[in-house]
Amino acid sequence: MAEHTLICWQSVNHGNDVLMNSLALLSNRRIAIKKVILLRQSDNIIDIQTDRDVQLEQIQVHIGDDPTNHQKIYQALCEQILPRIASIQNLHINISPGTPAMHAVWLILHAGGRLPNGARLWSSQFNPQTQRHSIREVDFPINTYLSEIHQLKRQKTSWAIYDAEPKSVLRERALADLKKFSQLSDIPLLICGEQGIGKSRLVESLVQIIKQKEVIAIACGALDEHNADRILFGNKNEMGLLEKAHQNILFFDEVQDLPKSVQRKLLRVLQEKERKFRPTDDVEEKNVIFDVVCTSHHSPAELANILEKDFFDRISLLSVHFPPLRDCREDLLDDWQQVWNELRMPNFPSKAPTNQQLIHFLNTSALSDNFRDLQKLVCLIMAYWQENDVQAALNQALEVINTGQNPLFASTGEMIVTGVTRLEMLNQFKKEIAINAKNRYGTWRKAAEALDCDEKTLRQDANL
Secondary structure, eight states: OOOOOOOOOEOSSSSTHHHHHHHHHHHHTTTOEEEEEEESSSOOOOOOOOTSSSEEEEOOOOOTTOOOHHHHHHHHHHIIIHHHHHTTTSSEEEESSSSSSHHHHHHHHHHHHOOOTTTTEEEEEEEEETTTTEEEOOOOOOOHHHHHHHHHHHOOOOOOOOSSSOEEEHHHHHHHHHHHTSSSSSSSSSEOOOTSSHHHHHHHIIIIHHHHEEEEEEGGGGGGGHHHHHIBBBBSBBBBBHTTTSEEEEETTTTGGSSSSHHHHHHHHHSSSSSEOOOOOOOOOOOOOHHHHHHSSSSSHHHHHHHHHHHHHHSSSSEEEEEOGGGGGGGGHHHHHHHHHHOOOTTSOOOOOOHHHHHHHHHHHHTTTTTHHHHHHHHHHHOOTTTHHHHHHHHHHHHHHHHHHOOGGTOOOHHSSOOOOOOHHHHHHHHHHHHHHHHHSSSSHHHHHHSSOHHHHHHHHHTT
Protein backbone atom coordinates (compact mmCIF):
# COMPACT_ATOMS: atom_id res chain seq x y z
CA MET A 1 0.00 0.00 0.00
CA ALA A 2 1.31 3.44 -0.93
CA GLU A 3 2.34 5.61 2.01
CA HIS A 4 0.61 8.98 2.38
CA THR A 5 1.93 12.13 4.09
CA LEU A 6 -0.15 14.92 5.64
CA ILE A 7 1.19 18.41 6.17
CA CYS A 8 -0.56 21.29 7.94
CA TRP A 9 -0.12 24.15 10.34
CA GLN A 10 -0.67 23.63 14.04
CA SER A 11 -4.06 25.00 15.05
CA VAL A 12 -3.64 27.67 17.72
CA ASN A 13 -7.32 27.93 18.70
CA HIS A 14 -8.32 24.26 18.52
CA GLY A 15 -5.20 22.49 19.72
CA ASN A 16 -4.65 19.02 18.34
CA ASP A 17 -8.31 18.35 17.50
CA VAL A 18 -8.01 19.57 13.90
CA LEU A 19 -5.09 17.27 13.17
CA MET A 20 -6.59 14.21 14.87
CA ASN A 21 -9.97 14.69 13.19
CA SER A 22 -8.27 15.13 9.83
CA LEU A 23 -6.43 11.82 10.23
CA ALA A 24 -9.69 10.06 11.11
CA LEU A 25 -11.66 11.62 8.27
CA LEU A 26 -8.96 10.82 5.68
CA SER A 27 -8.84 7.28 6.99
CA ASN A 28 -12.60 7.03 6.33
CA ARG A 29 -11.76 7.89 2.71
CA ARG A 30 -9.25 5.02 2.69
CA ILE A 31 -6.30 7.39 2.81
CA ALA A 32 -4.02 5.96 5.48
CA ILE A 33 -1.65 8.71 6.59
CA LYS A 34 1.71 7.26 7.64
CA LYS A 35 3.54 10.52 8.28
CA VAL A 36 2.46 13.94 9.56
CA ILE A 37 4.54 17.08 9.06
CA LEU A 38 3.24 19.63 11.54
CA LEU A 39 4.28 23.24 11.02
CA ARG A 40 4.42 25.44 14.08
CA GLN A 41 5.29 29.08 14.76
CA SER A 42 6.71 28.68 18.26
CA ASP A 43 9.98 27.03 19.25
CA ASN A 44 8.18 24.78 21.76
CA ILE A 45 7.66 21.13 20.84
CA ILE A 46 3.95 20.32 20.89
CA ASP A 47 2.83 17.25 22.82
CA ILE A 48 0.74 15.16 20.44
CA GLN A 49 -0.25 11.52 20.83
CA THR A 50 -0.96 10.07 17.39
CA ASP A 51 -1.49 6.51 16.31
CA ARG A 52 1.69 4.55 16.86
CA ASP A 53 1.81 3.74 13.13
CA VAL A 54 1.93 7.45 12.25
CA GLN A 55 5.32 9.17 12.18
CA LEU A 56 5.19 12.76 13.44
CA GLU A 57 7.68 15.44 12.41
CA GLN A 58 7.41 18.96 13.81
CA ILE A 59 9.03 21.91 12.05
CA GLN A 60 9.26 25.42 13.40
CA VAL A 61 8.64 27.85 10.52
CA HIS A 62 10.22 31.27 10.97
CA ILE A 63 7.58 33.80 9.97
CA GLY A 64 8.21 36.42 12.67
CA ASP A 65 5.53 37.73 15.01
CA ASP A 66 2.88 38.37 12.36
CA PRO A 67 1.10 35.21 11.13
CA THR A 68 -0.95 37.37 8.72
CA ASN A 69 2.03 38.53 6.65
CA HIS A 70 1.57 36.79 3.29
CA GLN A 71 5.07 37.64 2.05
CA LYS A 72 6.87 36.24 5.10
CA ILE A 73 4.76 33.08 5.12
CA TYR A 74 5.34 32.51 1.41
CA GLN A 75 9.09 33.09 1.71
CA ALA A 76 9.39 30.84 4.78
CA LEU A 77 7.53 27.97 3.14
CA CYS A 78 9.58 28.29 -0.06
CA GLU A 79 12.89 28.29 1.80
CA GLN A 80 12.20 25.91 4.70
CA ILE A 81 9.46 23.52 3.61
CA LEU A 82 9.36 23.11 -0.17
CA PRO A 83 12.89 21.61 -0.41
CA ARG A 84 11.93 19.02 2.25
CA ILE A 85 8.75 17.90 0.54
CA ALA A 86 9.88 18.13 -3.11
CA SER A 87 10.29 14.37 -3.51
CA ILE A 88 7.32 13.25 -1.40
CA GLN A 89 4.72 11.22 -3.24
CA ASN A 90 1.08 11.03 -2.14
CA LEU A 91 1.25 14.37 -0.32
CA HIS A 92 -1.90 15.77 1.32
CA ILE A 93 -2.16 19.31 2.74
CA ASN A 94 -4.89 20.44 5.11
CA ILE A 95 -5.08 24.14 4.37
CA SER A 96 -7.64 24.90 7.12
CA PRO A 97 -5.44 25.23 10.23
CA GLY A 98 -3.72 28.58 10.66
CA THR A 99 -4.56 32.13 9.67
CA PRO A 100 -6.38 33.14 6.46
CA ALA A 101 -2.99 34.30 5.16
CA MET A 102 -1.66 30.78 5.63
CA HIS A 103 -4.65 29.34 3.72
CA ALA A 104 -4.02 31.80 0.88
CA VAL A 105 -0.32 30.93 0.62
CA TRP A 106 -1.11 27.21 0.20
CA LEU A 107 -3.40 28.13 -2.70
CA ILE A 108 -0.74 30.39 -4.23
CA LEU A 109 1.87 27.65 -4.02
CA HIS A 110 -0.56 25.23 -5.63
CA ALA A 111 -1.46 27.62 -8.45
CA GLY A 112 2.21 28.38 -9.04
CA GLY A 113 3.11 24.72 -9.41
CA ARG A 114 5.45 24.76 -6.41
CA LEU A 115 3.99 21.67 -4.75
CA PRO A 116 5.01 18.11 -5.68
CA ASN A 117 3.16 16.41 -8.53
CA GLY A 118 -0.15 14.99 -7.40
CA ALA A 119 -0.30 16.95 -4.12
CA ARG A 120 -3.90 17.21 -2.91
CA LEU A 121 -5.39 20.07 -0.87
CA TRP A 122 -8.03 19.46 1.80
CA SER A 123 -10.29 21.70 3.86
CA SER A 124 -11.54 20.43 7.22
CA GLN A 125 -14.58 22.02 8.86
CA PHE A 126 -16.64 21.76 12.04
CA ASN A 127 -20.39 22.44 11.93
CA PRO A 128 -21.49 23.78 15.35
CA GLN A 129 -25.15 23.10 14.59
CA THR A 130 -24.71 19.41 13.82
CA GLN A 131 -21.57 19.03 15.95
CA ARG A 132 -20.01 17.12 13.08
CA HIS A 133 -16.56 17.31 11.54
CA SER A 134 -16.05 17.02 7.79
CA ILE A 135 -13.25 17.19 5.25
CA ARG A 136 -13.44 17.84 1.53
CA GLU A 137 -10.90 18.09 -1.25
CA VAL A 138 -10.27 21.62 -2.48
CA ASP A 139 -11.17 22.07 -6.13
CA PHE A 140 -8.78 24.80 -7.24
CA PRO A 141 -7.77 24.09 -10.86
CA ILE A 142 -6.16 27.46 -11.55
CA ASN A 143 -3.06 27.14 -13.71
CA THR A 144 -0.40 29.80 -14.29
CA TYR A 145 2.69 30.07 -16.44
CA LEU A 146 4.69 29.62 -13.21
CA SER A 147 2.96 26.30 -12.71
CA GLU A 148 3.91 25.20 -16.21
CA ILE A 149 7.51 26.26 -15.70
CA HIS A 150 7.82 24.26 -12.48
CA GLN A 151 6.14 21.33 -14.20
CA LEU A 152 8.70 21.54 -17.01
CA LYS A 153 11.54 21.60 -14.47
CA ARG A 154 10.21 18.41 -12.92
CA GLN A 155 9.86 16.76 -16.34
CA LYS A 156 13.20 18.00 -17.68
CA THR A 157 15.31 17.12 -14.66
CA SER A 158 18.43 17.33 -16.82
CA TRP A 159 17.71 20.95 -17.76
CA ALA A 160 19.16 23.92 -15.92
CA ILE A 161 16.23 26.32 -16.15
CA TYR A 162 16.06 29.81 -14.66
CA ASP A 163 13.93 29.96 -11.53
CA ALA A 164 10.85 31.94 -12.51
CA GLU A 165 10.91 33.64 -9.10
CA PRO A 166 14.50 34.90 -8.78
CA LYS A 167 15.94 36.73 -5.78
CA SER A 168 18.03 39.32 -7.64
CA VAL A 169 16.43 42.54 -8.85
CA LEU A 170 18.09 42.55 -12.28
CA ARG A 171 17.07 39.01 -13.15
CA GLU A 172 13.57 39.61 -11.82
CA ARG A 173 13.21 42.65 -14.11
CA ALA A 174 14.53 40.77 -17.12
CA LEU A 175 12.16 37.85 -16.55
CA ALA A 176 9.25 40.25 -16.03
CA ASP A 177 10.01 41.95 -19.37
CA LEU A 178 10.40 38.58 -21.07
CA LYS A 179 7.01 37.50 -19.77
CA LYS A 180 5.27 40.71 -20.90
CA PHE A 181 6.89 40.75 -24.33
CA SER A 182 6.33 37.02 -24.94
CA GLN A 183 2.61 37.50 -24.48
CA LEU A 184 2.51 39.63 -27.64
CA SER A 185 2.04 37.67 -30.85
CA ASP A 186 3.47 38.57 -34.24
CA ILE A 187 5.99 41.10 -32.88
CA PRO A 188 9.65 39.96 -33.06
CA LEU A 189 11.50 39.60 -29.76
CA LEU A 190 15.26 40.04 -29.29
CA ILE A 191 17.02 38.53 -26.24
CA CYS A 192 20.57 39.78 -25.59
CA GLY A 193 23.14 38.77 -23.02
CA GLU A 194 26.66 37.44 -22.58
CA GLN A 195 27.64 34.02 -23.82
CA GLY A 196 26.83 31.26 -21.38
CA ILE A 197 23.81 32.82 -19.67
CA GLY A 198 21.38 30.33 -21.22
CA LYS A 199 19.55 32.43 -23.80
CA SER A 200 18.56 29.40 -25.88
CA ARG A 201 17.20 27.65 -22.80
CA LEU A 202 15.12 30.72 -21.99
CA VAL A 203 13.48 30.48 -25.40
CA GLU A 204 12.99 26.71 -25.16
CA SER A 205 11.44 26.93 -21.68
CA LEU A 206 9.91 30.25 -20.61
CA VAL A 207 9.08 31.77 -24.01
CA GLN A 208 7.69 28.50 -25.31
CA ILE A 209 5.50 28.06 -22.24
CA ILE A 210 4.17 31.62 -22.30
CA LYS A 211 3.42 31.53 -26.02
CA GLN A 212 2.14 27.92 -25.89
CA LYS A 213 3.88 27.21 -29.20
CA GLU A 214 6.61 24.90 -30.44
CA VAL A 215 10.09 26.31 -31.03
CA ILE A 216 11.67 25.79 -34.47
CA ALA A 217 15.34 26.69 -33.95
CA ILE A 218 17.89 27.91 -36.48
CA ALA A 219 21.61 27.93 -35.62
CA CYS A 220 22.47 31.05 -37.62
CA GLY A 221 26.17 30.23 -37.70
CA ALA A 222 25.37 27.07 -39.67
CA LEU A 223 23.71 29.01 -42.51
CA ASP A 224 25.57 30.35 -45.50
CA GLU A 225 24.58 31.62 -48.93
CA HIS A 226 24.72 28.10 -50.36
CA ASN A 227 22.44 26.24 -47.94
CA ALA A 228 20.24 29.02 -46.54
CA ASP A 229 17.60 28.95 -49.28
CA ARG A 230 17.06 25.21 -49.00
CA ILE A 231 17.05 25.18 -45.17
CA LEU A 232 14.84 28.24 -44.70
CA PHE A 233 12.62 28.42 -47.76
CA GLY A 234 12.57 24.76 -48.88
CA ASN A 235 11.67 23.62 -52.36
CA LYS A 236 9.10 21.51 -54.16
CA ASN A 237 10.38 18.32 -52.54
CA GLU A 238 11.46 19.56 -49.10
CA MET A 239 9.67 21.73 -46.52
CA GLY A 240 11.79 24.59 -45.23
CA LEU A 241 11.94 25.89 -41.67
CA LEU A 242 9.73 28.87 -42.48
CA GLU A 243 6.89 26.53 -43.37
CA LYS A 244 7.62 24.20 -40.45
CA ALA A 245 7.33 27.19 -38.12
CA HIS A 246 3.72 27.89 -39.17
CA GLN A 247 1.66 28.69 -36.03
CA ASN A 248 4.83 28.25 -33.94
CA ILE A 249 8.00 30.16 -33.00
CA LEU A 250 10.87 30.66 -35.45
CA PHE A 251 14.00 31.04 -33.30
CA PHE A 252 17.17 32.60 -34.75
CA ASP A 253 19.95 31.58 -32.34
CA GLU A 254 22.89 34.05 -32.34
CA VAL A 255 21.32 36.15 -35.06
CA GLN A 256 24.49 38.20 -35.65
CA ASP A 257 25.91 35.18 -37.54
CA LEU A 258 23.19 35.34 -40.19
CA PRO A 259 24.72 36.19 -43.59
CA LYS A 260 23.63 39.60 -44.88
CA SER A 261 22.29 38.13 -48.08
CA VAL A 262 20.00 35.94 -45.97
CA GLN A 263 18.94 38.92 -43.88
CA ARG A 264 17.82 40.74 -47.01
CA LYS A 265 15.83 37.71 -48.21
CA LEU A 266 14.13 37.40 -44.82
CA LEU A 267 13.21 41.06 -44.55
CA ARG A 268 10.12 40.77 -46.73
CA VAL A 269 9.02 37.67 -44.82
CA LEU A 270 9.13 39.56 -41.53
CA GLN A 271 7.38 42.73 -42.72
CA GLU A 272 3.81 41.49 -42.38
CA LYS A 273 1.86 39.48 -39.86
CA GLU A 274 1.10 36.98 -42.60
CA ARG A 275 4.57 35.87 -43.64
CA LYS A 276 4.92 35.47 -47.41
CA PHE A 277 7.71 33.58 -49.13
CA ARG A 278 8.39 31.56 -52.26
CA PRO A 279 10.16 28.18 -51.98
CA THR A 280 13.18 27.65 -54.20
CA ASP A 281 12.24 26.58 -57.75
CA ASP A 282 8.56 27.14 -57.03
CA VAL A 283 6.32 29.68 -58.72
CA GLU A 284 3.63 29.71 -56.04
CA GLU A 285 3.96 31.92 -53.00
CA LYS A 286 3.13 30.52 -49.58
CA ASN A 287 1.63 32.28 -46.59
CA VAL A 288 2.51 31.30 -43.02
CA ILE A 289 2.16 32.83 -39.56
CA PHE A 290 4.78 32.50 -36.85
CA ASP A 291 6.36 34.43 -34.01
CA VAL A 292 10.01 35.45 -34.34
CA VAL A 293 12.52 35.28 -31.47
CA CYS A 294 16.22 36.11 -31.85
CA THR A 295 19.14 35.86 -29.45
CA SER A 296 22.60 37.40 -29.50
CA HIS A 297 25.58 37.81 -27.18
CA HIS A 298 25.98 41.32 -28.61
CA SER A 299 24.13 44.34 -27.23
CA PRO A 300 21.44 45.98 -29.38
CA ALA A 301 23.83 48.87 -30.03
CA GLU A 302 26.48 46.47 -31.31
CA LEU A 303 23.94 44.53 -33.37
CA ALA A 304 22.82 47.73 -35.06
CA ASN A 305 26.33 47.99 -36.56
CA ILE A 306 26.54 44.29 -37.48
CA LEU A 307 23.17 43.55 -39.07
CA GLU A 308 21.48 45.11 -42.07
CA LYS A 309 19.73 48.23 -40.78
CA ASP A 310 16.25 47.31 -41.99
CA PHE A 311 16.60 43.76 -40.70
CA PHE A 312 17.82 44.95 -37.30
CA ASP A 313 14.98 47.45 -37.04
CA ARG A 314 12.49 44.67 -37.76
CA ILE A 315 13.78 42.11 -35.20
CA SER A 316 14.49 44.56 -32.36
CA LEU A 317 11.03 46.05 -31.83
CA LEU A 318 11.04 44.40 -28.40
CA SER A 319 14.35 43.60 -26.70
CA VAL A 320 15.32 42.13 -23.33
CA HIS A 321 18.81 42.21 -21.83
CA PHE A 322 19.64 39.36 -19.45
CA PRO A 323 22.29 40.20 -16.85
CA PRO A 324 25.40 38.03 -16.33
CA LEU A 325 25.57 35.73 -13.33
CA ARG A 326 28.02 38.01 -11.49
CA ASP A 327 25.29 40.67 -11.34
CA CYS A 328 22.83 38.20 -9.80
CA ARG A 329 24.80 36.87 -6.83
CA GLU A 330 21.62 36.26 -4.81
CA ASP A 331 20.58 33.57 -7.32
CA LEU A 332 23.90 31.75 -7.61
CA LEU A 333 23.26 29.00 -5.06
CA ASP A 334 20.02 28.14 -6.88
CA ASP A 335 21.89 28.28 -10.21
CA TRP A 336 24.57 25.99 -8.79
CA GLN A 337 21.97 23.40 -7.81
CA GLN A 338 20.36 23.64 -11.25
CA VAL A 339 23.65 23.04 -13.07
CA TRP A 340 24.51 20.18 -10.74
CA ASN A 341 21.15 18.57 -11.50
CA GLU A 342 21.81 18.91 -15.22
CA LEU A 343 25.32 17.45 -15.37
CA ARG A 344 25.73 15.04 -12.48
CA MET A 345 26.24 11.43 -13.43
CA PRO A 346 24.23 8.56 -11.89
CA ASN A 347 25.21 7.59 -8.34
CA PHE A 348 26.28 11.12 -7.46
CA PRO A 349 24.15 12.80 -4.74
CA SER A 350 21.15 14.85 -5.83
CA LYS A 351 22.10 17.81 -3.63
CA ALA A 352 24.89 19.95 -5.02
CA PRO A 353 28.00 19.99 -2.78
CA THR A 354 28.41 23.26 -0.93
CA ASN A 355 30.84 24.70 1.61
CA GLN A 356 32.25 28.10 2.62
CA GLN A 357 34.90 27.95 -0.09
CA LEU A 358 32.24 27.48 -2.76
CA ILE A 359 30.14 30.32 -1.37
CA HIS A 360 33.23 32.56 -1.43
CA PHE A 361 33.87 31.53 -5.04
CA LEU A 362 30.29 32.32 -6.05
CA ASN A 363 30.43 35.68 -4.28
CA THR A 364 33.76 36.82 -5.70
CA SER A 365 34.43 35.10 -9.03
CA ALA A 366 33.98 37.10 -12.23
CA LEU A 367 32.22 34.07 -13.78
CA SER A 368 33.12 35.45 -17.20
CA ASP A 369 31.72 32.35 -18.91
CA ASN A 370 28.59 32.40 -16.73
CA PHE A 371 26.90 28.99 -16.55
CA ARG A 372 29.83 27.41 -18.35
CA ASP A 373 32.05 28.19 -15.35
CA LEU A 374 29.61 26.31 -13.13
CA GLN A 375 29.53 23.45 -15.64
CA LYS A 376 33.31 23.17 -15.51
CA LEU A 377 33.21 23.06 -11.73
CA VAL A 378 30.63 20.26 -11.69
CA CYS A 379 32.71 18.16 -14.08
CA LEU A 380 35.88 18.72 -12.07
CA ILE A 381 34.16 17.64 -8.85
CA MET A 382 32.98 14.41 -10.47
CA ALA A 383 36.47 13.75 -11.85
CA TYR A 384 38.19 14.25 -8.48
CA TRP A 385 35.54 12.41 -6.49
CA GLN A 386 37.03 9.58 -4.42
CA GLU A 387 35.22 7.40 -1.89
CA ASN A 388 32.36 9.87 -1.53
CA ASP A 389 34.67 12.56 -0.12
CA VAL A 390 32.62 15.37 -1.56
CA GLN A 391 34.35 18.20 0.31
CA ALA A 392 37.82 17.12 -0.82
CA ALA A 393 36.61 16.89 -4.43
CA LEU A 394 34.93 20.29 -4.20
CA ASN A 395 38.00 21.97 -2.72
CA GLN A 396 40.32 20.38 -5.27
CA ALA A 397 38.05 21.48 -8.11
CA LEU A 398 37.91 25.04 -6.73
CA GLU A 399 41.71 25.12 -6.46
CA VAL A 400 42.02 24.12 -10.11
CA ILE A 401 39.47 26.75 -11.18
CA ASN A 402 41.01 29.51 -9.06
CA THR A 403 44.61 28.86 -10.19
CA GLY A 404 43.58 28.61 -13.82
CA GLN A 405 45.48 25.32 -14.17
CA ASN A 406 42.78 23.08 -15.53
CA PRO A 407 44.08 19.80 -16.96
CA LEU A 408 40.57 18.59 -17.68
CA PHE A 409 39.60 21.50 -19.85
CA ALA A 410 42.75 22.43 -21.73
CA SER A 411 40.66 22.46 -24.92
CA THR A 412 37.75 24.42 -23.51
CA GLY A 413 38.87 27.70 -25.05
CA GLU A 414 38.65 26.14 -28.49
CA MET A 415 35.51 24.15 -27.80
CA ILE A 416 33.18 26.76 -26.36
CA VAL A 417 32.54 28.97 -29.35
CA THR A 418 29.48 30.18 -31.19
CA GLY A 419 27.74 27.34 -33.01
CA VAL A 420 28.79 24.56 -30.59
CA THR A 421 25.72 22.82 -29.23
CA ARG A 422 25.06 21.93 -25.61
CA LEU A 423 25.22 18.22 -26.49
CA GLU A 424 28.65 18.67 -28.08
CA MET A 425 29.85 20.48 -24.95
CA LEU A 426 28.58 17.75 -22.64
CA ASN A 427 30.13 15.00 -24.76
CA GLN A 428 33.47 16.80 -24.68
CA PHE A 429 33.23 17.23 -20.90
CA LYS A 430 32.48 13.53 -20.45
CA LYS A 431 35.34 12.53 -22.73
CA GLU A 432 37.86 14.61 -20.81
CA ILE A 433 36.58 13.33 -17.46
CA ALA A 434 36.91 9.72 -18.63
CA ILE A 435 40.42 10.14 -20.05
CA ASN A 436 41.63 12.09 -17.03
CA ALA A 437 40.23 9.48 -14.63
CA LYS A 438 41.89 6.64 -16.57
CA ASN A 439 45.23 8.47 -16.52
CA ARG A 440 44.82 9.19 -12.82
CA TYR A 441 43.92 5.66 -11.68
CA GLY A 442 45.83 3.65 -14.25
CA THR A 443 43.12 1.38 -15.66
CA TRP A 444 39.57 1.76 -16.92
CA ARG A 445 38.33 -0.59 -14.19
CA LYS A 446 39.89 1.42 -11.35
CA ALA A 447 38.72 4.68 -12.91
CA ALA A 448 35.17 3.33 -13.14
CA GLU A 449 35.28 2.24 -9.49
CA ALA A 450 36.53 5.68 -8.43
CA LEU A 451 33.74 7.44 -10.35
CA ASP A 452 31.14 4.89 -9.23
CA CYS A 453 30.09 3.90 -12.73
CA ASP A 454 30.71 0.94 -15.02
CA GLU A 455 33.76 0.55 -17.24
CA LYS A 456 31.65 0.39 -20.40
CA THR A 457 30.20 3.85 -19.69
CA LEU A 458 33.66 5.38 -19.27
CA ARG A 459 34.94 3.83 -22.46
CA GLN A 460 31.87 5.12 -24.35
CA ASP A 461 32.43 8.61 -22.92
CA ALA A 462 36.03 8.45 -24.12
CA ASN A 463 34.81 7.41 -27.58
CA LEU A 464 36.65 4.07 -27.37
